[in-house]
Amino acid sequence: MSNVVVLDNGAGLMKAGIGGERDPTAIVPNSMGRPLSSKKWLMAEQLLSPDVDLTSATVRRPFDRGYLINPDLQSSLWSHIFSNLLKITPSHSSLLLTEPLFNLPSIQRSLDEIVFEDFNFKALYVSDSPSLVHLYEASRRPYGLVSKAQCSLVADCGFSFTHASPVFQNFTLNYAVKRLDLGGKALTNYLKELVSYRSVNLMDESFLMDDVKEKLCFVSLDVPRDLQIARKPGKDNLFRCTYVLPDGITNTKGFLKDREEPKRYLSLYDKAPQQVAGEQTDTDQLDNSEDRNRSNGSKIDLTKNEFGLTNERFLVPEMMFRPADLGLNQAGLAECIVRAISSCHSHLHPVLYESIILTGGSTLFPHFAKRLEMDLRPLVPDKYRLKITTQEDPILGVWRGGSLLASSPDFDAMCVTKAEYEELGSARCRKRFFH
Amino acid sequence: MDEEMSNSARRMSLRTRKIAPKMAAALASSDNRTQAMLARLDALESDNAVVEPQLLDDDDEASLDDEDQVFHKKYPKGTKRKTRQAKALENKRAPKSFLELLNEANLESLPPHVPTYLRAAVGPPSSTSRRHFCTVCGFSSTYTCVQCGMHFCSIKCKAIHNETRCLKFVA
Ligand SMILES: [Zn+2]
Ligand SMILES: [Zn+2]
Numbered sequence: 098m099s100n101v102v103v104l105d106n107g108a109g110l111m112k113a114g115i116g117g118e119r120d121p122t123a124i125v126p127n128s129m130g131r132p133l134s135s136k137k138w139l140m141a142e143q144l145l146s147p148d149v150d151l152t153s154a155t156v157r158r159p160f161d162r163g164y165l166i167n168p169d170l171q172s173s174l175w176s177h178i179f180s181n182l183l184k185i186t187p188s189h190s191s192l193l194l195t196e197p198l199f200n201l202p203s204i205q206r207s208l209d210e211i212v213f214e215d216f217n218f219k220a221l222y223v224s225d226s227p228s229l230v231h232l233y234e235a236s237r238r239p240y241g242l243v244s245k246a247q248c249s250l251v252a253d254c255g256f257s258f259t260h261a262s263p264v265f266q267n268f269t270l271n272y273a274v275k276r277l278d279l280g281g282k283a284l285t286n287y288l289k290e291l292v293s294y295r296s297v298n299l300m301d302e303s304f305l306m307d308d309v310k311e312k313l314c315f316v317s318l319d320v321p322r323d324l325q326i327a328r329k330p331g332k333d334n335l336f337r338c339t340y341v342l343p344d345g346i347t348n349t350k351g352f353l354k355d356r357e358e359p360k361r362y363l364s365l366y367d368k369a370p371q372q373v374a375g376e377q378t379d380t381d382q383l384d385n386s387e388d389r390n391r392s393n394g395s396k397i398d399l400t401k402n403e404f405g406l407t408n409e410r411f412l413v414p415e416m417m418f419r420p421a422d423l424g425l426n427q428a429g430l431a432e433c434i435v436r437a438i439s440s441c442h443s444h445l446h447p448v449l450y451e452s453i454i455l456t457g458g459s460t461l462f463p464h465f466a467k468r469l470e471m472d473l474r475p476l477v478p479d480k481y482r483l484k485i486t487t488q489e490d491p492i493l494g495v496w497r498g499g500s501l502l503a504s505s506p507d508f509d510a511m512c513v514t515k516a517e518y519e520e521l522g523s524a525r526c527r528k529r530f531f532h
Numbered sequence: 533m534d535e536e537m538s539n540s541a542r543r544m545s546l547r548t549r550k551i552a553p554k555m556a557a558a559l560a561s562s563d564n565r566t567q568a569m570l571a572r573l574d575a576l577e578s579d580n581a582v583v584e585p586q587l588l589d590d591d592d593e594a595s596l597d598d599e600d601q602v603f604h605k606k607y608p609k610g611t612k613r614k615t616r617q618a619k620a621l622e623n624k625r626a627p628k629s630f631l632e633l634l635n636e637a638n639l640e641s642l643p644p645h646v647p648t649y650l651r652a653a654v655g656p657p658s659s660t661s662r663r664h665f666c667t668v669c670g671f672s673s674t675y676t677c678v679q680c681g682m683h684f685c686s687i688k689c690k691a692i693h694n695e696t697r698c699l700k701f702v703a
Contacts (some may be wrong), residue, residue: 156579161630170627199649201637257577260652271647275654283576290575294668294696303579320663324671408670421657422665424572424682428657436654 100190101503102183102218104175105226105496107195108160109256109281109458111141112496113178115185116193116503121496123182127174128158130304140177144304150349151304163197163257163280168207172215179216187216191512193503195495198225198260198274202524209523213515220512222502223530227251227262227269229498230456234486236501242452242484248445249452252434252469253495254417254459255280259430261437263449273440277433279420281459285310287423288413296404297342305342305351309406310413313338313359315463317411318366318471326365327408335362336410342402354403362410366464414462418472431472450481456494460487668692 101116107127114121125141132139133153144151159171179185192212196205205223212218230251235244243249248265259277263270289306293299299306317323327336339354353359415422418429428436438449455466466485477483488494502508513526628636639648666673666685673685677698684693 158579162577164630164633166630166633167627199647199652201633201649203633203637261654271652272645274647274652276649276652277654278573279576286576286578291670294692295670321672328671412665412670419663422663425576426656428654432657433654 100185101193101508102179102185102187102190103193103496103499103503105195105229105499106171107256108158108163108197110492111174111178112493113183114496114500115183116500116508118500119497120493121500123178124492125178125182127160127171128156129170129174130154130156141174142178142182148349150343150345152343152345152349153301154304156303160257162278163255164200165204165208168211172211175211175216187218190218191220191222191503191509192218193222193224193499193508195226195229195499196223198227198262198269198271198276202527205527206523209518209526213518218515220509220514221518221526222508222512223527224499224502225262225269226253226255226456226495227260227264227274228267229496229502230454230488230494231264231498232267232501233494233498234454234488242448243454243486246448246452248448249454250434250438250449251454251456252430252460254430254455254457256282256458259417259433259457259459261430261434263437263441263445265441265445270441273437275433275437275440277417277420277427277430279417279425279427280457281310284314284413284416284459287416288314288409291409291413292404292406295409297402299404308351309340311461312353313340313406313410314413315362315411316414316418316465316468318464318468320411320415323365323411324408326362334407335365336407338406338410339403340406342404344402414459414465417459418468429472430469431476434469434473435476447481450477451484453483453485455485455487456491458492460491667697 103114103116103121105112109127111123111125111127112121113123123142126144128144129138129140130144130151131137131154132150134150139149143149157170159165159167159174165171179187194208194212196208209221212221230253231243231249234249238244248263251262251264253260253262257280259280260274262274285303285306288310289299289302323336327334338358340351341354342351343349418431420427420429434453438446441449466487470483470485473483513529518526634649639650642648664673664683665671666689667682668684668689671685673683675684675690677684677693680698682693682697684690
């Protein structure tokens with residue numbers, strides 16, 4: 098039996114490995130970057146090396162707004178991971194590839210061309226992400242509701258966008274899918290803006306800000322209360338954290354000044370939210386600016402190359418829940434899910450509300466699922482139960498579903514072979530992948 | 533007035549290439565607030581704060597050639613790919629943006645029952661109430677800039693807003 102290469106080709110990260118295995122061999126950026134001091138472009142995992150100084154590095158990605166726009170760049174990155182990381186021979190392998198929902202026909206053609214003409218893969222199967230997430234969750238709990246009812250609502254907060262997708266009998270119900278144009282990338286950029294306006298100009302530091310976001314951001318369960326705490330001076334400000342910038346000599350990466358500092362706020366979250374929500378928020382706005390600036394970074398010594406974060410820690414993920422409050426006129430995640438479910442047959446509503454699966458890197462912020470539940474409950478009829486499951490590993494969920502599918506006995510029959518592609522062309526082959 | 537128009541048209545030209553015609557029309561509108569919002573979405577999607585490197589850069593070939601050699605050692609059948617990449621390097625124009633590809637796909641012409649990228653957009657929220665955060669310091673804000681629509685909370689933050697970011701995305 099030959100290998101099946103499973104490639105979850107995300108706009109942010111490529112997850113690549115061999116079908117049947119539990120985890121992918123490679124989880125690497127789907128990008129090239131060029132450090133300031135270098136002429137050489139670094140590919141994928143080379144960007145993750147601890148020795149590389151990515152300060153003000155230039156980034157190039159094959160994806161724009163979640164869709165492939167630069168097939169040549171993608172092809173270079175694939176060839177790099179196939180030969181250096183997976184060490185496979187495409188002409189002896191089949192490929193299970195993920196593509197975004199509603200991929201454009203012109204992009205599908207370029208993808209097929211790369212797969213069959215550049216790499217000579219033996220056979221190809223293309224899947225969307227929600228059906229693979231569903232498959233994986235259903236297989237993990239064969240007697241659970243997702244598996245028995247054969248349906249789920251997959252909320253995938255990816256790099257470029259977020260989709261709420263109902264899945265029924267292993268197929269994504271495309272007509273009911275709703276998309277929010279916000280993902281991890283927008284959140285990093287928003288954090289970059291906030292910090293750059295408020296303390297140090299870090300507009301060129303995407304890699305650094307990704308790290309800050311992953312280490313410090315969390316989802317607030319009580320925004321007015323937390324804003325109030327965030328303006329307190331000194332030790333009473335439970336959110337204040339200091340992040341140290343790389344100096345390029347002793348440190349090429351940034352780091353937290355005090356590793357315990359980010360956890361201080363958790364004392365608030367151990368209590369029930371109601372108990373601590375007593376503080377009032379309507380202070381007179383104009384008189385407070387002095388105090389506010391003190392708690393907000395203006396006293397930071399720039400020569401020390403560090404900056405402080407307070408309310409940014411939760412205002413950034415807040416964007417997913419209330420984009421309109423932050424200047425983007427879209428419904429938030431809870432309403433996105435409600436609209437997707439409402440577009441399905443009413444028989445499916447109760448079981449979909451009870452089978453919400455969260456996946457994607459941006460669901461990793463602490464308290465994400467809890468907040469989603471708080472936002473959803475008032476929008477969902479009382480007679481329906483609400484159950485939100487977070488994937489064990491939200492970054493790998495899609496890949497693991499793909500790995501399962503690739504090792505199923507039916508897989509070969511589901512693929513399009515190179516000979517079929519050559520005979521029928523891209524468009525007709527594509528019809529096989531969807532019902 | 534005319535001169536101002538042509539200036540802004542020139543400024544726009546770089547950006548327009550990257551934006552579908554419909555959005556470009558909105559961008560060219562005289563409404564600063566609409567412009568500011570569209571530019572904001574664009575900024576949140578951008579990879580580099582600086583200009584796209586491939587437009588300026590002549591050093592790319594050296595590094596990509598290394599990669600090519602690795603490729604050809606491992607995959608001798610990749611000749612077709614080489615010509616594609618060589619072509620891509622020769623004409624250094626940036627690849628089409630997604631919005632350009634979307635526009636070319638002409639999804640509006642599909643019958644209404646076909647699910648598409650455009651029809652999957654979640655759309656505006658049903659509630660029109662908004663919490664406003666000061667764009668300078670992040671705390672609740674009660675004031676709106678008459679020029680650009682961004683929010684600020686105090687005289688101090690208004691001053692910073694005017695100095696550093698009012699209409700920054702538009703200019
Ligand atoms: Zn303010
Ligand atoms: Zn303004």
